[in-house]
Amino acid sequence: MNSEYYIDYEGLAYNSKIFPQKYYHRERVKRFSKYIHKGKYFLDIGCGSGLILSKSKSKISIGTDIDKKTIKSNILNKFFKKNTFFVICDAQKLCFKPNLFDLIVCTHVIEHLEKPGEMIDDCKRILRSGGYLLLETPNYYSFWPIIESLWSLLPRSRNYFKHHLRHFTINKIKQLIYDSGLKLENISTFQSILMINEKMVDIFRGLDNFISSKNLGMKLFLKIRKI
Numbered sequence: 001m002n003s004e005y006y007i008d009y010e011g012l013a014y015n016s017k018i019f020p021q022k023y024y025h026r027e028r029v030k031r032f033s034k035y036i037h038k039g040k041y042f043l044d045i046g047c048g049s050g051l052i053l054s055k056s057k058s059k060i061s062i063g064t065d066i067d068k069k070t071i072k073s074n075i076l077n078k079f080f081k082k083n084t085f086f087v088i089c090d091a092q093k094l095c096f097k098p099n100l101f102d103l104i105v106c107t108h109v110i111e112h113l114e115k116p117g118e119m120i121d122d123c124k125r126i127l128r129s130g131g132y133l134l135l136e137t138p139n140y141y142s143f144w145p146i147i148e149s150l151w152s153l154l155p156r157s158r159n160y161f162k163h164h165l166r167h168f169t170i171n172k173i174k175q176l177i178y179d180s181g182l183k184l185e186n187i188s189t190f191q192s193i194l195m196i197n198e199k200m201v202d203i204f205r206g207l208d209n210f211i212s213s214k215n216l217g218m219k220l221f222l223k224i225r226k227i
Contacts, residue, residue, distance in 0.1 A: 010048040023195045028136070029055065031190075031221070032105055035134055039102035043126070045091050045119070046109035050074050053084060058102065064089035092118040096126045107136040111166045120180045127226040133182065135222040139189050140167040144218040170215055173222065183225045189217025 014029070016022040033055040036042060040060065044053045047063030048070060061084045065071050074086045089095045091109050104123050110116045123133050138144045145167075148160040168176075170187060177184045189212045195201050211217060 010051050014051055019197050020195055023201070024191060025051075027191070028052075028107065032107065032134060032136075035132070035223075036103065036105075041101045041103075043096070043101045043104045045094070045104060045106040045123075046112075047074070047086070050077075050080060050084075050086075052105055052107065054080060056081075056084070059083065060085070062087060062096075064091070064094070066090055092122070094119070094122040094126055098125050099128045100126050102128060102131050104131070104133045106133065108138075110135060111137050111164045111168060114165055116166055117176060117179065120176060120182070124180055124182055124226055129226055131226050133222075133224040133226070135173075135220075135224065137168050137173065137220050138164070139169065139216075139218055139220045141169040142189065142216050142218045147218065168220060170220065173220060177222065177224055183227050184222060185225050186223040188212070188221050189215050189219060190221060191218050 010025065013021050013025045016025070029051050032052045036052075036056050036058070039058045042053075042056045042058035042061045044050070044056075044061070044063045047053050047065055050063050053061055053063045061081070063071075063074060063084070063086045065074075065086070066088065068088055071086045071088050074080065087095065091106070092113055092115055104127060106119070106123070110119060113119055120133075127133060138148070148164070152160045170189075174184060174187065191208065191212070195204060195208075208217075
């Protein structure tokens with residue numbers, strides 16, 4: 001995978017010609033966007049090319065990523081508002097002062113970390129009282145491991161076996177949050193089946209919602225609050 005592809009992976013996926021990929025990324029941005037209300041400080045950990053960050057209405061919006069080329073590309077991108085800033089930062093050692101952020105978003109980062117508990121603890125430190133942490137990660141008690149195996153075989157795809165260090169289920173990630181002392185307000189799953197093409201979306205949405213209601217969706221979504 002070349003560096004140019006890596007930098008704008010999220011943007012390419014959002015506009016992908018592969019419908020399941022495009023559908024997932026557009027639904028993901030839509031899902032997070034509804035939680036990004038007006039506030040003082042918003043943080044996107046592992047922001048990638050910043051699609052979610054671009055929807056922020058906060059006074060100050062900050063995106064972090066460990067990849068220098070990604071951050072440089074975002075800084076040079078005139079697409080972002082003037083109150084949006086980017087920082088090179090390890091997700092397990094967040095470089096911000098305590099009690100700062102109203103909202104932190106972390107989507108598909110925690111499964112890449114050797115010590116995910118350190119990131120959760122640091123999020124607790126930099127969240128203000130009453131602030132929210134929104135997490136998204138693959139659900140390994142679903143069809144995801146099969147999809148992951150197949151997807152890794154496609155040309156120019158990410159090697160999930162190499163990069164996913166932690167395989168979360170509902171019970172495993174619940175325990176991680178409880179150990180941190182944060183309050184888990186809601187946990188749900190979504191995307192139970194792949195929408196093969198646009199015509200199938202309406203047909204299969206009901207089935208998708210039903211399977212997700214049984215906590216068998218391929219993605220986990222957590223709404224967490226600092227009390």
